[in-house]
Amino acid sequence: MKRLSALFGLCLSLLAPMASATTFTFTAIPDEDESALRSRFDKVAAYLETQLGVEVKYVPVKSYSAAVTAFRNNQVQLAWFGGLSGVQARRLVPGSEAIAQGYEDQFFKSFLIAHHSTGLAKGDGFPAIEGYTFTFGSKDSTSGRLMPQFYVEQHLGKKPEDLFKRVGFSGDHSRTIAQVEAGVYQVGAVNYKVWESAVAQGKVDTSKVAVIWESPEYPDYQWTARAGLDASFGAGFKDKLTKALLEMKDPDLLASFPRQSFVPASNQDYVPVETVAKAIGLLD
Template sequence: MKLTHLLSASFLSLFSTVALSATFTFTAIPDEDESQLRTRFDKVADYLTEQLGVEVKYIPVKSYSAAVTAFRNNQVQLAWFGGLSGVQARRLVPGSDAIAQGFEDQFFKSYLIAHKSTEMAASTNFPLLNDYTFTFGSKDSTSGRLMPQYFIEKNTGKPIEKIFKRIGFSGDHSRTISQIEAGVYQVGAVNYKVWDTAVENGDVDTSKVKVIWESPTYPDYQWTVHSGVDEKFGAGFKEKLTKTLIGMTDKDLLASFPRESFVPAKNSDYEPIERVAKTIGMLD
């Protein structure tokens, strides 16, 4: 009997050691300049390491689809996804869950921005976009492609191919702004948070490019956790992770997103995104 107890104790000790030595990895969609992302998420990794008691590492990726693939393959156990990429990832990994979102992500929005040469003015009415050149952000971006395309087609009654003279995909919101500012494209769609932060930091010349239309709100970014983290990192790990993300109060860390705070999220919050993606043919 004593031998059994000793073996059990040894097994539990070994399990605890393995759990503690395992590295918890996460990634994020590359929606901004890579150096800004590295600064932001290395800070998040340090915060999570301190709060969770396990080593946490941020793994950068080159594209939205690469973030989804890394999550599908369990190369990362947590991801900061946009609305669409989160839906895509959770469809590929049954049992994965959205657990936290920025306070602002409950009512996110996109801007349409235009180069000064268009002479387009800001308006609450949807702008006339016929025959302009237009750039989205990433092909899989919620705020830089999915929702703008939906609103454009809904308001014009035409597919985007019938509206614009040329359509591009910049890759991220920062590049969308710089391409419109430089006149590479005349009009584009951008995440309102990235635009507002760029203006606040003086990183955009508003004499050359300006907001011409603001979209209705929709749910967007969220933290999504992989199924099976409790089995790998110990019972209650998912709950502790959720509380840790929602409990993030450091003003400098929150400002790097930028978010006021993080609040609980669940998969059903993103059903509107899934419906829109199916409507415009981006999901089966």
Template sequence: MRVCQLMGAFCAALFLSGAAAAQTLYFSAIPDEDETALVTRFSKVAAYLESQLGVEVAFVPVKSYPAAVTAFRNDQVQLAWFGGLSGVQARLMVPGARAIAQGSEDPTFISYFIAHESTGLVRGESFPTAARGMSFTFGAKTSTSGRLMPEFHIREETGEAPEAFFARVGYSGDHSQTLRLVASGAWQVGALNYAVYDKAVAAGAPEVATAKVVWQTPPYPDYNWTIRGDVDARFGAGFADRVQAALVGMTDPELLASFPREAFIPATNADFDPIEKTARELGLLE
């Protein structure tokens, strides 16, 4: 097992080497947390997959959501843990690519809208229309739970674009940063992945003392493991199915908690049709 940093001549040569790619399964993940946390999480996953698949497995950290999609498109990685939107983007770019697994929670994922305590906003069943004129931050621009679905619901609930409803709109880059920025008061309101917020609550993170949940979206499908369509030709017949079985068969509580997920279940491309439809409506897919 190795962790390959996307930098320097070594990785450039490695990615250009067809022989190396044929011997090693490379995988990546959208950077919804800082890189150190991602390396810690996915190095353990790489070791688990090696033990199940009998091939070397290496995790490749990337700097952004688009970089994860690009790495998949360019065959720099053959497997990736994507969000709903980034998974759709990747599969549209790579013929034969398919979603093979998702967390048991992912078919009914939600986003939280959080607000700094100074706003006076409180949690309710209805969209917080009192946030009109406040500052607001999404997460990454192509994040399903940090941008796509929050923007969809802002438009649905207010009849306006986010830039019209809020005084100022920004993009933090990831869910953890959204929580930090709202907690500090740098942004008054933000939207993020509910699991990141709940994990912060469970860990007793100080940010949750000043950044409170004020609304949650209706459920939607989100994160997924997606694999390239040419892996069977490279690693042997049935390899994609073996990867799927390994992921669905992951039962180690420590591994699952790092996502965090209770379990993984099979997935198909069709499970994410609602995400593709919404992304097209918002002009986020070409």
């Protein structure tokens, strides 16, 4: 009897890793406050479960770099990355692929915003922001750091630390808006989608903070699938996942991103992001 119990226990221990491998996990860069992300991605997990026929779990992370690390370590097999974090992740895990992007992510933009006390306003040229305090979003954000820094350097000919009285990194776009509105920083760089959504929801006092410049368009967010999905979850799984993301039609789900739809993406789409990251020293 003891021998049978031991054998049964051994079988269970051998089966446990197999059972955990049937859970498909994904994460997302923390570009907004945690409650908004949890609400959005728990709904995405439920949708993917119905489409993929496996248990799906959303794994929150505290930073952009933590999202990349989770992907590298196979703690997640899919991630909603920004342009730069996606490039970083795919470089660390060869064979990984960008498989879908929001329709709007083909033509993404950054805004520069300023506190009303600066007197800065939107005009035809690049704003005269030298000498002010300035905050980016996350250090690894495409729309909150990479592209704004590139254009600041291109137009003003200096590195941020040589241009501004003080340079900060708020951590996410929601915090950037809040800090500039409160006057903690005079100028900041934000994702245009987060700004427009916050304004539409009445979360921004536009008498205190306003957009003073918008960038040219560039490719940004995308779903990146880790290499080896078919080996872990069965033949055709990556194609099934891609199809599920491209056919995400629920207006409530799409509005939470917010995106009008998802369209195909490829690694090649993000070569411009990689080129800019190398140009300003964020990638070697």
